[in-house]
Amino acid sequence: MDGRKVVLVPGDGIANPSALILAAAMMLDQLDLEEQAVRARQAVRGAIESHDRCTPYLGGSGTTSDFAQAIIDRLNSEKESD
Numbered sequence: 001m002d003g004r005k006v007v008l009v010p011g012d013g014i015a016n017p018s019a020l021i022l023a024a025a026m027m028l029d030q031l032d033l034e035e036q037a038v039r040a041r042q043a044v045r046g047a048i049e050s051h052d053r054c055t056p057y058l059g060g061s062g063t064t065s066d067f068a069q070a071i072i073d074r075l076n077s078e079k080e081s082d
Helices: 018-030 034-049 064-081
Strands: none
Touching: 018 034, 018 064, 034 064
């Protein structure tokens, strides 16, 4: 963001879901599902690095759902290429 204060309002669709997904990846690590955890982290990193549908907190204009879908799309494309 550019230094302006952003107030989250439930349902406004601008929250950054990265922390939730990365926490889920940590859970997968604990369940010895390392491959899935790595894929989740790579999908989040790839979406952020390419600025794919990022939320305002990540400097974009996408919604929470848009960004989550960008991550899902990456996971699906990785799965298809296996």
